[in-house]
Amino acid sequence: MEVVWGRLLMDTFQESTFRDRPSTFAKDGKRIWLFPQLPKGKLYNIRRIIAWTLLIFFYLAPFLKFRGEPLIFLNFLERKFVLFGNTFYPQDFHLLVLAVIALIVFIVLFTVIYGRIFCGWICPQTVFLEFLYRPIEHLIDGNPKNQKKLAEQEMDFLKAIKRVLKHGIYLIISFFTILTFITYVTGTAKGGQILHEWPMQRFGILMGVMAFTAIHYFVFAWFREQVCTMVCPYGRLQGVMLDENTIQVAYDYKRGEPRGKGENSLKGDCINCFKCVEVCPAGIDIRNGTQLECINCTACIDACNSVMKKIRNPSGLIRLASEKSISEGKSIRFNGRVIAYSLVLLVLLSVITYLFTIRGDVEITINRSPGTMFQEYGTDRYSNLYNLQMVNKTNSETDIELKLLSPEGEIILMGDPLKTAKGEVANRDFLIVLKKEQVVRSNIHLEIGVLEKGKQIEKISTTFVGPNALDK
Ligand code: SF4
């Protein structure tokens, strides 16, 4: 895709700056540090609102409660997961598998249609880097020109102060980010207890936190945009997911070329001001076509629109468009691949919605106790021993009863009543007793009703084993 469009542009452009290496690699393989401008414009303002909503949500979600539970609680140790007030247990694993499949299909479908908008607008890597770490850098080191000057100059007192301040703040943010991650897994109560016992009683956890803090700090203080080109598998998959109809950040080379300043009527709309390059956090020139590094952050759209406004040209020289819409001037089309993905996604979403709606608050499994056969119960009856496992997925205590719906018989519960606290998994044994004359076969089909406050919430089928009719 990049090659095809690249060739098209090569024919069109008077000058070309195509690379054979990532934008952050110099010819000798050394790292090229990027010092992008902070963008200004409508799209950036919307991105900032989205990013800060996501950041606030991330830092507060483990502490907020909904229906008596944390908003998000991923308790791997107890295999209990709380999402927006709904508690999930290993018994709901099929829902998780379907949700993950739906998410993957959704991401592929979304990418085919809208390109890498996720990367530039929602991805945690971009949100943390562009809306938390980068603005701090601008605050302490100044604008990109000053940042570059500071990076290149010898260490002096002012530079040392700035470096300590910036990296100190980065470390504090990384540390609290990792603590928040841990709170998602431990819950606030346990997390508070761990913090209270630090450092010696929880030396292992302390080491883990330090290691992850160091990784987080390394990614955002040093490795930065290289995650998107060298580490992220989603970024690397773009080449197979994008096609000529995909909507992405694109430069209208038909309108912009030949680029350059001046009154020459043969010139295109691009005045070659490089504002679009200066704001690019990936260090690329979008006028060279779609590139591996582009995260579709739309910063170049904002930059170019402000230039177009100043020179009184229509905005949209760089805009969200498909390659086809620019090269042929046609409107965006939905191809067969998009329709097929949409149908698969629709089916998956319908199945998941259905499974969520039929997912009961109390999950009950009844099995005949392994290795047991029928027993005589008094002189005229037989009994079978059963085991009941009950998972209370609600946020309150449940109190259920069992009733033998067919055939007529008796259920004798062994032990405590069938009460379970919220989130509790309970096991109980019980007997089912049938009259001998009812046990006409060695295997009798049973229907057991599960009642909560007198209302039947579930019907469970099982079998009753009796002596072979011929043996009686
Ligand atoms: S080319 Fe534009 S959209 Fe792509 S990363 Fe750079 S600024 Fe963002």
Ligand code: SF4
């Ligand atoms: S900001 Fe617009 S006018 Fe300036 S170089 Fe980029 S595309 Fe050309």
